[in-house]
Amino acid sequence: MPSKLSMVNLLRAGLTYMGLRGRTAVIAIPYIWLLLFFLIPFVIVLKISFSESQISMPPYQPLVQWVGNQWSDIRLHLNVGNFLYLGEDSLYLRAVINSIKVAAISTLLTLLIGYPVAYSIARAKVTIRPVLLMLVILPFWTSFLLRVYAWIGILKNNGLINNFLMWSGIIHQPIVMLQTDSAIYLGIVYSYLPFMIMPLYANLEKMDLTLLEAAADLGCKPFKAFTSITLPLSMPGIRAGCMLVFIPAVGEYVIPSLLGPPESLMIGKVLWTEFFNNRAWPVASAVAIALLLLLVLPIVYLQRTQDRQVDSA
Amino acid sequence: MNAPVVQSDLNPNRKVNVWEDPAATPYVRIEGVSKYFDKFVAVDNVSLNIYRGELFCLLGGSGCGKTTLLRMLAGFESPTMGKIFIDGIDMHGIAPYARPVNMMFQSYALFPHMTVEQNVGFGLKMEHRAASEIADRVAAMLKLVKLEQFTKRKPHQLSGGQRQRVALARALIKQPKLLLLDEPLGALDKKLREHTQFELVNLQEQLGVTFVVVTHDQEEAMTLSSRIGVMDHGRIVQIDIPKNIYEFPNNKFVAEFIGSVNLFAGSLVEDESDHVRIACDELERTLLVDHGISVVSNIQVGAQVWAALRPEKIHMTLDQPTTTENWTQGVVQDVAYMGDSSVYLIRIASGKVLRVTRLNVSRHAHPVTWNQNVYLHWDSSSLVVVSA
Incomplete structure (x- = not known):
């Protein structure tokens, strides 16, 4: 088994052979990562x-097929029907x-909840800021799935909230909270709050x-x-x-x-x-691609124009 | 070092300096103000009167409390003890946005997301002025600071000097009676600084605004101010016109802080109303000072005092002076050529090194050079006795 050092040397030799220098290789790592784990699956x-679609394993017809032994025997089955189908059935549009x-x-x-939290952490004493940030990140130490399950225990008809309200005599019939749209909002807001607080904190903390x-x-x-100074400066x-x-x-x-x-009709569930x-x-793949085009491209475009505005300003 | 001194006491239009007029009421009255940060005393029992139309400088090293004092005037800090009156009104509990003062910040604190125009007009917008009035006044103000062609730029597209002028314009737009300036020229390079100093003085005279300037730069203070308050460790150690601060420092700190100075430690051997004599271990002869030392009170014969002597007030000759007092001799240890003047370091018999400056009046090299024996003498009027 080659030692670590010789492995490094080998790698370096290989890179040099390919005309790559160390710095290029370092930059290449994230690109290779993105290529492997984002672009190829995409x-x-x-x-x-x-x-x-066909009943087989895997359940679809290959895109490219050789029917004979010659190059001319190549058959390309390009089927845009899946995308057309998405337009035909209003289910998909409604779900999106x-x-x-x-x-x-x-x-x-x-945003409405996260902004005040981020603001108060950013304006707290320097010594207690790490503690407060830790508290924001703390839920991540438990599995996301477990935390959502925990909400079932809190919201269900004989769950924590209803039991407490019934015990204290405020209500006599349990309030239906689970399996409602409000529960979806609650779950999403609860789960994604740290993702809102962190970038806001980073921005507000460095404000002059x-x-x-x-x-x-x-x-x-x-x-x-x-409204005229802090808010516009925290836009990024x-x-x-x-x-x-989002x-x-x-x-x-x-x-x-x-x-x-x-x-509940949501595109993730439809998928x-x-x-x-x-x-x-x-x-399903057509849904995923359509969603990507529908959401990511406008957002990327928006981001780019805003960056350009900042640059030219 | 050789900055021209704008001496308002030489202003022919002003017969008596306003601070010498007992009938004048001060515009800003600071009464026994102290500021503690936890246990740290930032400002220690400061009392100070500033009059209308003055350009008052608070001068001191970093951490001397000058900025804290300025921030208390602006309302960003509240005094732990004492009171501040502006235009006769007690400022206690009055928020910064309700005070009749504007401040120019050291960092300029321009709003990065607003254009020059919007920055300058911000104060008027807060007063809910009509858009047309704001536009007119902003245009006039930008003309005054010569920034007409930069109205649509954002702060990061401006040079340091332009930003400084935007900050000044923004602070002046509301026509405050009192303008506070925190190290207004600190971020500018030397040439621009000198230029801007005079612009500031002109502007101040033009608008009749009272300026309070905080600076650590003695040259800036000398050039700008009508009066200087020198601060050290949270206290005001001397308040006077620039000339007197330089020529008649009343203690060792002021003498050393402003310009360079040769200090002789000695004891008082003769104390008359018209002259004093000081015996100094480091000099062969006693020092004769041709004026009494009434400025420094409670000093009696035998007391330890310091005599201060400015480098430019020492005459350097190759011949022995004929006088019996106020001279010594030594060897040139170092020469520093500064262009307009040269600085000589002369080691005298006791080992003490004296600093002497001489204007380079002639273009040809000075006859005085390294390791040369020279005689130094000075007028008895050049010495100042200061307390420790």
Whole structure:
């Protein structure tokens, strides 16, 4: 077995052979990572979305087929039917719209809750800031699934809240909280709150506080100073936090299926059903691709134009 | 070192300096103000009067409390003890946004997301002025600070000097009666600083605003101010016009802090109303000072005092002076050529090194050079007796 050092030398020799220097190699690592774990799976999904369903293993027709032994015997089965089908059945559109609605409202709620939290941590004493940040991250030490399950125990008809309210005599009939839309919002806001707080904190923490003093000095009252100085300056943090919450929330599957009503129409659930229940891999892949185009591209475009505005400003 | 001194006491339009007029009421009255941060005393029992139209400098090293004092005037800190009156009104409990003062911050604190125009107009917008009025006044103010062509720029697209002018314009737009400036020229390079110093003085005279400037730069203080308050360890150690701060420092700290100085430790051997004599271990002869030391009270014969002598007030010759007092001799240890002047370090018999400066009046090299024996003498009026 070669020693570590000789392995490194071998690697270096190999890289030199390929015309790569150390620095290029270091930069290459994240690119290779993205290529392997993002681009290739994406291409696979893309490929499946253009193929035809069939009862087989795997349950779709290969995109490229050789029917003979010659190059001319190549057969390409490019099927755009899956995408057309998404347009035909209003289920998918409704699911997407509903998912965007749920994600947007949850993102707004997360922002409304997360901003004051991030603000107060950023303005807390330097010595206790790490503790407060630790408390924000603390839930991550438990599995996401377990934490969502814990909410079932809290919300169900004979759960913590209802039991307490009945015991204290405030109510006599349990309030239905589980399997409601509100429970979905609660779950999403609860789960994604740290993703909102972190970028907001990072932004607010580095803000120059003499700007607020300057505003006050010019006759600006504290609340007005917040809306005209702090808020606009924290826009990059708000944007980052909203992206981090909104994008995964649109495709969220676990929370709506555990906490939401069975009939809740969310694209993540639709995808799951197509994929696992209907074994319609091509349609499921088409849903995934369509969702990506529908969401990520406009967001990337938005981000780029805003960056350009900042640069040119 | 050779900055021109703007001496307001030479201003022909002003017969009596306002701070010497007993009938004048001070615009800013600081009465026994102290500020503690936990146990640390930042400002220690400061009392100070500043009059309308003055350009008052608070001068001191870092951590001397000058900025804390300024921040208390602006309302960002509240005094632990004592009172501050501005225009006769007790400022206790009055928030910064309600005070009749504006401040120019050391970092300028320009709003990075606003254009030059929006920055300057911010104060007026807070007063809910009409948009047309804001536009007019902003345009006039930007013209005053010569930034007309930069109205649409953001702060990060400006040079240091331009930012400084935006900050000044923003602080002046509300026409405050009192403008506080925290190290206004600190971030500028030397040439720009000198230029801006005069602009500030002109602007102040033009607008008649009372300026309180905080600086650690004695040259800046000398050039700008009508009066200087020198601070050390949270206390005001001397308040006077620039000339007197330099020529008549009343203690060792001020003498050493402002400019460079040769200090002789000695004991008082003769104390008359018109002259004093000081015996100094480091000099062969006694020092004769041609004025009494009434400025420094409670000093009696035999007391330990310091005599301060500015480097430019020492005459350096190759011949032995004919006088019996106020001279010594030594060897040139070092010469530093500064362009307009040269600094000589002369080691005298006792081993003490004296600093002597001489203007380079002639273009040709000075006859004085390394290891040369020279005689040093000075006028008895050049010496100042200061307390420790």
